Amino acid sequence: MSEVSPHGRLASLTLVPHATGLAAKDFKSDQEVRWCPGCGDYAILAAFQAFLPTLEAPRENIVVVSGIGCSSRLPYYVNSYGMHSIHGRAPAIATGLAASRPDLSVWVITGDGDALSIGGNHLIHALRRNVNIKVLLFNNRIYGLTKGQYSPTSEQGKVTKSTPFGSLDYPFNPVSLALGAEASFVARSVDSDRKHLQSVLTAAADHQGAAFIEIFQNCPIFNDDAFAPIKEPSAPGLIRLSHGQPVRFGPDGSLGLTYGPYGALQAVAADSVPESQLVVHDVTRDDPTYAFALSRLDNRDFSHTPIGVFRSVPRPSYDSLMAAQLEKAREGGEGDLAKLLAGNDTWEVG
Amino acid sequence: MTKQVQELDHVIIRFAGDSGDGMQLTGDRFTQETAVFGNDLSTLPNFPAEIRAPAGTLPGVSSFQLHFADHDILTPGDAPDVLVAMNPAALKANVTDLPRGKDLIVNTDEFTKRNLQKVGYDKNPIEDGSLSAYHVHAVPLTSLTVKALQDQNLSRKDAERAKNMFALGLLSWLYGRPAEGTLNFLEQKFGKRPEIYKANVTAFHAGWNFGETTEAFSVRYEVKPAALKPGTYRNITGNTALAYGLIAAAQLAKLPLFLGSYPITPASDVLHELSRHKKFGVRTFQAEDEISAVGSALGAAFGGALAVTTSSGPGIILKMETAGLAVSTELPLIIVDVQRAGPSTGMPTKTEQADLLLALYGRNGESPVPVVAAASPSDCFNAAIEAARIAVTYRTPVILLSDGYLANGSEPWLLPDVAALPDLSQDFAFATQETHVNGDGEFRPFKRDPQTLARPWAIPGTPGLEHRIGGIEKADGAGTISYDPDNHDLMVRARQAKVDGITVPDLEVDDPDGRAKLLVLGWGSTYGSIGAAIRRSRRAGYQVAQAHLRHLNPFPANLGDVLRSYEKVLVPEINLGQLALLLRGKYLVDVISYNRVRGLPFQAAELAGAIEEVLSHV
Numbered sequence: 001m002s003e004v005s006p007h008g009r010l011a012s013l014t015l016v017p018h019a020t021g022l023a024a025k026d027f028k029s030d031q032e033v034r035w036c037p038g039c040g041d042y043a044i045l046a047a048f049q050a051f052l053p054t055l056e057a058p059r060e061n062i063v064v065v066s067g068i069g070c071s072s073r074l075p076y077y078v079n080s081y082g083m084h085s086i087h088g089r090a091p092a093i094a095t096g097l098a099a100s101r102p103d104l105s106v107w108v109i110t111g112d113g114d115a116l117s118i119g120g121n122h123l124i125h126a127l128r129r130n131v132n133i134k135v136l137l138f139n140n141r142i143y144g145l146t147k148g149q150y151s152p153t154s155e156q157g158k159v160t161k162s163t164p165f166g167s168l169d170y171p172f173n174p175v176s177l178a179l180g181a182e183a184s185f186v187a188r189s190v191d192s193d194r195k196h197l198q199s200v201l202t203a204a205a206d207h208q209g210a211a212f213i214e215i216f217q218n219c220p221i222f223n224d225d226a227f228a229p230i231k232e233p234s235a236p237g238l239i240r241l242s243h244g245q246p247v248r249f250g251p252d253g254s255l256g257l258t259y260g261p262y263g264a265l266q267a268v269a270a271d272s273v274p275e276s277q278l279v280v281h282d283v284t285r286d287d288p289t290y291a292f293a294l295s296r297l298d299n300r301d302f303s304h305t306p307i308g309v310f311r312s313v314p315r316p317s318y319d320s321l322m323a324a325q326l327e328k329a330r331e332g333g334e335g336d337l338a339k340l341l342a343g344n345d346t347w348e349v350g
Numbered sequence: 351m352t353k354q355v356q357e358l359d360h361v362i363i364r365f366a367g368d369s370g371d372g373m374q375l376t377g378d379r380f381t382q383e384t385a386v387f388g389n390d391l392s393t394l395p396n397f398p399a400e401i402r403a404p405a406g407t408l409p410g411v412s413s414f415q416l417h418f419a420d421h422d423i424l425t426p427g428d429a430p431d432v433l434v435a436m437n438p439a440a441l442k443a444n445v446t447d448l449p450r451g452k453d454l455i456v457n458t459d460e461f462t463k464r465n466l467q468k469v470g471y472d473k474n475p476i477e478d479g480s481l482s483a484y485h486v487h488a489v490p491l492t493s494l495t496v497k498a499l500q501d502q503n504l505s506r507k508d509a510e511r512a513k514n515m516f517a518l519g520l521l522s523w524l525y526g527r528p529a530e531g532t533l534n535f536l537e538q539k540f541g542k543r544p545e546i547y548k549a550n551v552t553a554f555h556a557g558w559n560f561g562e563t564t565e566a567f568s569v570r571y572e573v574k575p576a577a578l579k580p581g582t583y584r585n586i587t588g589n590t591a592l593a594y595g596l597i598a599a600a601q602l603a604k605l606p607l608f609l610g611s612y613p614i615t616p617a618s619d620v621l622h623e624l625s626r627h628k629k630f631g632v633r634t635f636q637a638e639d640e641i642s643a644v645g646s647a648l649g650a651a652f653g654g655a656l657a658v659t660t661s662s663g664p665g666i667i668l669k670m671e672t673a674g675l676a677v678s679t680e681l682p683l684i685i686v687d688v689q690r691a692g693p694s695t696g697m698p699t700k701t702e703q704a705d706l707l708l709a710l711y712g713r714n715g716e717s718p719v720p721v722v723a724a725a726s727p728s729d730c731f732n733a734a735i736e737a738a739r740i741a742v743t744y745r746t747p748v749i750l751l752s753d754g755y756l757a758n759g760s761e762p763w764l765l766p767d768v769a770a771l772p773d774l775s776q777d778f779a780f781a782t783q784e785t786h787v788n789g790d791g792e793f794r795p796f797k798r799d800p801q802t803l804a805r806p807w808a809i810p811g812t813p814g815l816e817h818r819i820g821g822i823e824k825a826d827g828a829g830t831i832s833y834d835p836d837n838h839d840l841m842v843r844a845r846q847a848k849v850d851g852i853t854v855p856d857l858e859v860d861d862p863d864g865r866a867k868l869l870v871l872g873w874g875s876t877y878g879s880i881g882a883a884i885r886r887s888r889r890a891g892y893q894v895a896q897a898h899l900r901h902l903n904p905f906p907a908n909l910g911d912v913l914r915s916y917e918k919v920l921v922p923e924i925n926l927g928q929l930a931l932l933l934r935g936k937y938l939v940d941v942i943s944y945n946r947v948r949g950l951p952f953q954a955a956e957l958a959g960a961i962e963e964v965l966s967h968v
Contacts, residue, residue: 029818031830060813065649068821076818076831081810083652084820086675089645092637096646097810100608100633101653104810122645125638322633329628337601338768340627341594343584345531346765347386350580 010055010206012132015102019058024050026059029079040191040217041070044138045077047194051201052078057105064107065094067114070145071138071217074109088119091126094133099319105205108135112153113143116172120152124181129318130209134201137174137214138191142223154223155300175295175310178212179288185211186291187309191218192231196240196307203309209317229302239297241308243283246275249304257297265293267304283312353562353570360419361525361573362427365517366444367436368405369398369412372514377414379518379535383527385585385762388575389418392878394426394951395758399615399698406460406468411443420574424878424885426759428953434517436460436491439469450483455520457513459492487566491516498556499549508546512553519557525571529558579764586763588727588756589616592686593623595734597630600656602735603742603774608655609634610646612665615698616754617688620660640665644672644685651681652819654780654809656738660686663705664695666749667712673747674713677845679819680796680805682741682748684734689753691949700949701754703874704925709749710903710932716842718849720744721902723751725877728763730756733900735772740852743777745804751902753924755951756875781806783814793817796829803848805829850904857906861895862888867968869916870961871941873899873929876922876952883957890958892965902929905936913939920944920964922957 009018027049035041052062062080066072068087075082085093090108098106115123115137126133142160143149149162153174157166178186185207189197197215204211216227230238239249247257248270256270257279270278285291291311297304363380367373374395384391394415403410417427432453435441437460448454461474475481476488495516499509515536522529533551540547561567586594600607609632611621625634633650637643644659651657659669666687676683689705691697709721720740724733730752737750779785786806787793795817796805808815817829825832826840859869872880877898884896897912899905913919913933919941921930927943934941944960946952 031818058813059816061811063652063810075820078818080816081652082818082820083649083679084818084822085645085648086671086821089641089672092642092645093649093652095637095642096608096610096635096649096651096657097653098649099635099646100606100650100655101810104653121638122642125642322635326628326631326633330631333629335597335627335630337598337630338765340597340630341584341765341768342582343586345382345386346582346584347388348580348582349388349575349578 010202011208012134012205012211013055013057013105014208016057016061016105017103018056020056022053022059024053027052027079029077031076033077034073035070036221038220039070040140040219041074041138043191043194044136044197044215044217045074047197048074048201049078051198052080054202055105055205061103062105062107063097064109065090065097066109067111067119068145069111069114071109071111072114088114088117089122090114091119091122091133091135095126095129095131098132099322102132102319102323106133108133110135110137112137112139112141112151112174116152116174116177124177127178127181127183127210127212130184130315132209132317132319134204134211135213137212138217139174139214140217140219140223141226142219144219144222148222173295173298174214175298176292179292179295179311183212183311184209184313184315185309186311187212188214188216188307190216190227190230190307193233200309203312207312208320209315227302230305235302237302237305239304239306241281241294241306241310243281243309246278246280263289263293265297267297283309285311286313354568355570355572357572357574359421359573360417360423361432361571362415362417362430363432363434363521364413364415364430364444364447365434366411366413366440367514368439369400369402369410370405371412371436372511373412373414373436376514376518377416379532380521380527381416381585381760382531382535383522383529384416384418385583386531387528389420389573390422390576390578390762391416391418391585392423392426393417393760394755396950397699406437406439406465408439408443408469411439413440413444418573420576422576422578424881425951425954428955434521436513436517438465438471438475441475442469442471445481448484452484453487454481454484455487455489457491457517458488459490489520489560489566494556494560495553498552502545502549502552504545504549509549512549515550515553516557516560519554520561523558523561523570524567525573529554578762581764583762583764585760586728587619587758587760588724588730588752589619589688589758590623591728591763592724592730592734592752593620595731596624596656596658596684596738597627597632598731598771599735599738599774600632601630602771603656603738603778605654605656605742607632608647608650608657609660610637610643610650610657611635611660612637612640612643614662614665616690616757617660617662617665617686619757620686620688640668641672644669644683648672648676648681648683651676651683652679652810654807656684656742657682658684658686660688662688662690662698663692663708666705666708670713673719674715674717675821676747677713677717677719678821680745680845682745682807684737684741684748684750686750686752688757689751691947697949699754701875701951702924702947702949703753703876704928704947705751706873706902706925706928707931709751716846718846719903720746720748720849720852721751722748722900723874723902724756725874725898725900727756727759727761731763731766735774736900739772739774739777742774743804744802744848744852745807746849751874753875778804778807780812781808781815782812787814794827794829795819796824797827798844798848803844803851852904854901854904854906856908857897857899857912859895859897859912863893866893866895867917868920868961868965869895869897869912869918870920870922871897871899871913872922873902876924879952879954879957880922882954883952883961886954886958887961890962892962894961894965899929910937913937913941917968918942918964920961922952922960924952
């Protein structure tokens, strides 16, 4: 244990010590899990705990930071280092930790209210800086912990306790937002599809820098079945993205994507156009317009909802750039405190 | 022509001009020359928040006051002996501060009809006799500068820009300042632009020679070096001293330094200074806002850094949410508040002491935070080390109070012996499996040290100490979530007891013959003004005692006894009586407040007046 092995590690972990032999149970804390029965958070927690051993990192080098909300209770249930912080501030706190400790694998757990409402500013700046943190946004399109007010991802006209006549705000599309914030890694998954969720988590861990994952999460109490139309693996609107593969979906993969006017993507019968016109998924495009166009397919009626990795482009992470500046400054040796204090203009008395 | 030399024990000069005239630079250079000459000194820059207010207007006036003497001094001085006014706006904004009979140097070239009208002068004050109470030296500074540079192939605009160096040369001659430092400085600053360098040097010499040859100045002045404590000195501003104090504290604690900050006047210079010192392993993070700045610092503290965030009042209020989390998670964090005039945006470049109650009480719940205040520009160094000591020893956020006057003001600093600075690494240790895991294999992240009541600082990467912390109330010892009523009462009291129990030196009282009936008690940047006022009062035959608080929370243990041992206690503050409120509440002592909230330091004369007023009723 505790040997740094830069080879064969996931890209975000090259400076994290190596450890094997851990299992999902090693990441279960002694705290009783207290979400509502049927909450999607249970599935995400179980998938996350089973995924963590695959990082091959010691438990003590994994830190889970959260904000406030139902999802943000998650760190208490993971037996690693963790901080349940303040509403919306988890990306800021995680930024300070990740920037000063490249030997840690830092995970941010947040929700749609936490990350997109009160913490919107921290989220977009953490993404554009490309700090080496992995942000898991549990999107249930409702405020759960405060008992059912509409959230920044609730559909317009949502009737809730605070909007008895229907909500007036237009919602965010979290994937579009992250792409607009210059995120270098953007993905989406679903609470109930463990295998898919874990594959996306692995892809995020294999990305050096900020990774943003929207996870559709069901709130059975205040917004039940919000994602029902795409919950079945055979759901007609579900588009499973796979890098390097033509985008195919619908009954028997009969649908594909082509570029329409103004660069928007549109669903077409795959056999109605020449194969060369069908879009092949490519996460590495530096220009985010393709990934953005994909994100705009996501209609409120779930007629086309892509999941998987939208974008994953290499860009130096903030913490590695910061470490490089420090290293360069120290090439000629450490700072001399007495010299610093004296400066250039001193004089003697006596 | 041989000039008469008159010896003075102290001089107060104020340079005043348009914000674009380079008055701060001129003041800085004169200060540096004065420091090297060996006078004691104290400075007060005063500038508008606008970067370039419209030229020639009153809001655009920038000034720099310097007090220097052949003995130790405590303040930048109340009123100038010499006012240099580069234009009519500078004259109008400053002349009311100039006592009658004092010297006034005016740049006559700028007294044009248009410039006079801009500031509401109907007639030229240089000519209409309204300045007859002063000793006016009317000098065409701009045209003399342009004339001196006429063979240098410069645009008229570039030539005119060198007029501040002409003024500096003239003043340097007048007070016999050594010129080498300034000439070296100009070479460093403009070395890559030889024509500008040459213009500035020529202007400086022209100003110097003008003083020597013209009859407008018949007397030169001499202020002998001060008999300061022997040692090596430098001149230093509060913000620089504070930044150095933080770097030193990190070295002394053997911790990496992390600063999360968001630009704000007058605190930004601490961020600027620290961002230069990556050689010392300093990580600086310019955040997207004040909240992220303090949040990132708390994250770094969790990771084992000496974590700092710096701001001023409008930013500090935004940080208080995270300060509360730091109280709850019991992590070390230094929050620097370089106070400025409020409320809200207030007057960004003007000083004030009105954040004391914010520092102590500006959080939800019972949320005790230690508070430390710096007393002078160079003292910011020591105050930063003290704040760090408390933060790491007791695992608590600490608020360090400076202010706009300390931040930008400067004074000579006797360099400390680095080897003699306190070893902060002795005051704490990171928790390890060996030191903190019980026989039952359990780590209790909120089990307190019996002496300091601090909880273990167990940083990620330490095997066996994995734990979760947060803002929800924690069970005593175990640190797990707890809503138990008695546990909450216990934890509220434990956090308070930890802060109350911080070791703080006793308050020292300066009461030379022990017979004073009046104690003047201050805190923060009023140290110099109060000291200067007390010297005046004592010279006038009054018996007055002085004490100054470094620690505002917890107070020194002997404070109550000190307060009760004087018949009267006068508490001058640049707020409406915040310390006075605390003293009355805690010690039931009927202290007398003296308050002025003008965005400026106290004047020694007004404080001396207040002292004598109180004593007239004893």
